[in-house]
Amino acid sequence: xxTNTFIHKTLYPRRMVFPAFxxxxxxxxxxxxxxxxxxxxNWNIYSDAIHFNGLDNFKVLFIDQSFKYVRPITNTVVxxxxxxxxxxxxxxxxxxxxxxxxFSRNTLRSVFxxxxxxxTIVIGIIFxxxxxxxxxxxxxxxxxxxxxxxxxxxxxTATAMPSVIAVEVWRYFxxxxxxxxxxxxxxxxxxxxxxxxxGANSWNLFVxxxxxxxxxxxxxxxxxNIVHGFRAFDIVYALTNGGPGNATEVIATMxxxxxxxxxxxxxxxxxxxxLIMTTVISVLVNRATSKREVTL
Amino acid sequence: xxxxxxxxxxxxxxxxAFSLIVLVPFVLILLNSxxxxxxxxxxxxxxxxxxxxxxxxxxxxxxxVLRGYYNSLVMSSASAIIGVVFAALASFIIVRSTNFxxxxxxxxxxxxxxxxxxxxxxxxxxxxLHLMNSITGAILLLATxxxxxxxxxxTGFIKGIPRELDxxxxxxxxxxxxxxxxxxxxxLKPVTVTGIMLNFxxxxxxxETQLYILTDSKKWxxxxxxYGVYGEFSSPWSKDWGLISAYIVLTIIPxxxxxxxxQKYIIEGMTAGAVKG
Numbered sequence: 001x002x003t004n005t006f007i008h009k010t011l012y013p014r015r016m017v018f019p020a021f022x023x024x025x026x027x028x029x030x031x032x033x034x035x036x037x038x039x040x041x042n043w044n045i046y047s048d049a050i051h052f053n054g055l056d057n058f059k060v061l062f063i064d065q066s067f068k069y070v071r072p073i074t075n076t077v078v079x080x081x082x083x084x085x086x087x088x089x090x091x092x093x094x095x096x097x098x099x100x101x102x103f104s105r106n107t108l109r110s111v112f113x114x115x116x117x118x119x120t121i122v123i124g125i126i127f128x129x130x131x132x133x134x135x136x137x138x139x140x141x142x143x144x145x146x147x148x149x150x151x152x153x154x155x156x157t158a159t160a161m162p163s164v165i166a167v168e169v170w171r172y173f174x175x176x177x178x179x180x181x182x183x184x185x186x187x188x189x190x191x192x193x194x195x196x197x198x199g200a201n202s203w204n205l206f207v208x209x210x211x212x213x214x215x216x217x218x219x220x221x222x223x224x225n226i227v228h229g230f231r232a233f234d235i236v237y238a239l240t241n242g243g244p245g246n247a248t249e250v251i252a253t254m255x256x257x258x259x260x261x262x263x264x265x266x267x268x269x270x271x272x273x274x275l276i277m278t279t280v281i282s283v284l285v286n287r288a289t290s291k292r293e294v295t296l
Numbered sequence: 297x298x299x300x301x302x303x304x305x306x307x308x309x310x311x312x313a314f315s316l317i318v319l320v321p322f323v324l325i326l327l328n329s330x331x332x333x334x335x336x337x338x339x340x341x342x343x344x345x346x347x348x349x350x351x352x353x354x355x356x357x358x359x360x361v362l363r364g365y366y367n368s369l370v371m372s373s374a375s376a377i378i379g380v381v382f383a384a385l386a387s388f389i390i391v392r393s394t395n396f397x398x399x400x401x402x403x404x405x406x407x408x409x410x411x412x413x414x415x416x417x418x419x420x421x422x423x424x425l426h427l428m429n430s431i432t433g434a435i436l437l438l439a440t441x442x443x444x445x446x447x448x449x450x451t452g453f454i455k456g457i458p459r460e461l462d463x464x465x466x467x468x469x470x471x472x473x474x475x476x477x478x479x480x481x482x483x484l485k486p487v488t489v490t491g492i493m494l495n496f497x498x499x500x501x502x503x504e505t506q507l508y509i510l511t512d513s514k515k516w517x518x519x520x521x522x523y524g525v526y527g528e529f530s531s532p533w534s535k536d537w538g539l540i541s542a543y544i545v546l547t548i549i550p551x552x553x554x555x556x557x558x559q560k561y562i563i564e565g566m567t568a569g570a571v572k573g
Contacts, residue, residue, distance in 0.1 A: 011462055012393040013472050017401060020386035020443050023378075027440040028408055031421050035414035094314065097307050104308070110559050111315045117555035117562075119501035119519045122544055125526060126321045129328070129339040129537065136324060136339055170317065175566075182567035223410070231412050234503050252412075259416050267416050274412050282410045 032275070039269040045262025057269035071246050072254040073273065079165060079250055080229025086169045087225050088218070091176025096210075098177070099184045109181070112174035120171065124238020127167045128154065131239075154240050157247045164239050164248050171235070172228060176221045183217030184210070222285050230278045322548075329541035336537035351542035359525045359543050361518070365550065368500050368517035371431060375438035376495035380488060383443050387450035388476060392462065402451070408444030415508045422509060429511045437505055442495035449565060453487040454480075490565025493558045500551055518547045 039057060043050045061069040094112060098105050115123065130136045131153035138150045153163045191209050200208070211218075233252035236242060242249035242257070251274045258267035320341075328336045329351055331344040355361055386405070390398045418437065419428065427433025461479055470478070481488070506520045513524055522543045526535070555562065 008393060011472055011475065012389050014389065014397075016389045016472065016476070017386040017398075020382035020405070020447070021401070023382060023436065023440050024405065024408065024443050026421065026425075027418060027437055028413060028443075029404075031414045031417035032411065034417040034420070038417065094311070097311055100304065100307060102304055102308050102311070104312075108311050108315060109563065110556075111318055113559070113563055114318060114552075114555065117497055117551050118548060119503060119551070121501075121503045121519055121523055122547060123321075125540070125544060126325050130321060130324065132339055134338060136320075136341065139340055174318070178563050178567050182564075227410055255416070264416055268414065271412065271414050271416065275414075278410055278412055279407075 035268045035271055035275075038265055039272040041265045041268075043265040043268070045264070053265070057266050060266060061269060061273070068246070069254065069270070072242075072249040072251050072270075075161065075246075075248065076230060076232075076250045076252075076274075076277075078161065079168070079232060080226050082165050083168045083172065083229045083232075084222060084225035086165070087172045087176045088221050090169065090173040091221065092180050094173070094177045095180035095184055098181055109178065112177050114174065115171045116175055120234035121238045123167065123171060124235055127170075128239060131163055155244050157244055160240055160244060160247045164236060167239060168229070168232060168235055172225065176225070179217050179221050180214060183214035187213045219286060223282050226281050226285065227278055230274060230281070325541050325544055325548075328537060329545045331538050331541075333536045333538045336541060337535075339537070348538060351538045352546070354539050355525070355543040355546055358539075360521055361543070361546050363514065364516060364518035364521035364547070367431065367515060367521075368519070368550075371434050371438060371517055372496045372499040374435045375442065375499045376492045378435065379439035379442035379495050380446050380491040382439070383446035383491065384450050384481060384484060384488065385476065386443075387447050387454055388480060390447075391451050391454040392459070405444050405447050409448055413441065415504065419508050428509060429515065431510075431515055434506060434509050434515075437509060438499040438502060439495075441502070441505065442491075442498055446491040446495065449487050449491055450484065453484060457483055486561060487565055489558065489561045493554060493562050494566065496554060497551060497562075518550070522547045 038050075040052055040054060041050050042053045042056070098108060132138075133150075133152045137153065141147055141149050151159050153159050187209065191213075192205055195205055195209060231252060232250055233256070236248055236250050236253050237256075240248045242253045251270055255267050255270045255274070258264075258270065324339070324341060327341060327344065328339065330347050330349070331351075332346065332348050335345060386401075390402050390405075422428045422433050422437065425433075427436065457480065461483075462475065500517065501519060503519055503523070506517055510516055510520070513521070516524065522540075525543055526540055
């Protein structure tokens with residue numbers, strides 16, 4: 001036993017964790033913890049002394065100027081909800097199609113995943129031109145005789161948010177697809193054959209076999225989608241910068257706006273709300289979906 | 297049987313039609329990059345009336361494309377290598393030695409996959425450490441941002457490597473680091489390549505980090521330099537879309553090359569890590 005512990009310690013010394021630990025602690029954990037502290041202070045560019053001011057920042061966010069700060073929070077929730085659902089639905093549909101033995105499956109997979117490799121800011125600028133009043137989308141609607149649908153997609157209050165959501169979905173459905181595809185490919189075909197012999201129809205097969213087996217993929221996609229949705233910054237910054245008005249303002253863009261204005265305490269308070277939302281939702285989703293996973 | 301084949305062809309058509317949604321924006325930007333400014337402002341899919349290669353020349357001259365490439369290349373490769381090597385070392389210990397401290401450490405690192413970073417306090421720490429507006433600072437921060445996800449990949453992969461290999465090495469009396477770099481690290485090659493490529497792409501495309509950290513435009517990477525041109529050289533009401541499109545194509549090309557070469561590693565590694573993790 002003693003020699004085992006000795007071997008263990010010489011083989012797996014803790015010092016090998018240190019490089020990652022030090023970097024991660026100094027540049028990620030300490031800023032995160034400090035941010036929590038500053039969320040409860042008056043820290044801003046104009047004051048010399050930073051002092052604790054309790055929940056004052058949160059009062060400003062939720063009460064004083066009601067909609068200026070509450071709107072970005074509701075926008076973030078709406079954005080995360082719709083992007084998560086659409087990305088997963090489109091991703092799963094494509095994964096099911098590609099899971100069949102179709103020619104050019106790998107090429108299609110690469111094409112669908114490609115937006116993941118491209119900078120969000122670049123995607124934002126490209127879609128600014130597509131959604132421009134004289135841009136590709138409106139030209140296309142004109143071409144197919146749906147010109148009455150033409151819009152100033154990004155500057156109209158009603159269509160700005162759906163447009164930003166659509167671009168985010170464009171960016172992420174491929175990631176969902178590859179993760180679902182990996183899940184689908186892990187299902188042993190003999191389950192389907194056995195069930196078919198017992199007289200199950202396609203819907204039964206999907207609900208009773210496919211869904212339970214891809215639950216791990218559902219969990220990981222849902223968590224990633226929600227986290228990406230909550231954190232969204234670049235895409236909003238490039239497409240609308242929060243406008244028109246604050247129709248597409250989300251928490252991350254508001255954090256940057258308050259930071260640029262020198263309201264560091266307030267900026268940190270918004271960031272803390274984002275941190276809590278992200279952590280809580282990820283834990284909840286993980287709990288809720290992991291119960292239904294099939295373990296082999 | 298014939299019905300099945302017909303169905304497969306139908307699926308194929310549906311998939312390719314859907315893929316146009318991904319491909320068209322790239323074709324659009326390529327076409328626009330070759331058009332004169334006035335024509336590019338129509339944002340249409342038509343072929344250029346004349347091929348204006350000057351857009352690319354202008355991008356190189358006015359937009360400092362080469363400087364952006366150089367900065368991006370330095371920051372992305374250095375941060376990817378640092379992040380991945382550190383993550384691999386830590387993952388090996390955390391997976392192999394499953395005591396309480398290491399379980400806590402796993403949760404500690406995993407928190408970074410989920411939690412949002414705080415750029416405001418990060419810039420504060422960075423300036424205390426004299427790392428603001430420095431390429432070294434950007435490299436260290438970008439490396440840190442890649443550590444958590446890389447650890448998710450490595451921990452999943454290392455679980456599949458038999459322990460007997462480690463014990464064989466201890467008989468030779470090798471040091472832990474020697475064992476790791478001689479025997480274990482080569483076995484991690486597929487996931488290392490995935491990690492390096494993902495972190496490389498993440499750093500190349502990481503706009504927000506550079507926006508906060510690098511105030512001197514001479515230190516900007518390709519994407520931020522392009523965004524500078526997007527905002528600076530053209531007023532909002534009359535942007536030179538030909539020039540901007542050419543610049544965008546130039547910032548995308550290196551990334552697409554990495555993606556096309558490494559797509560097998562990127563896609564398969566990412567899904568394996570995600571599904572197992």
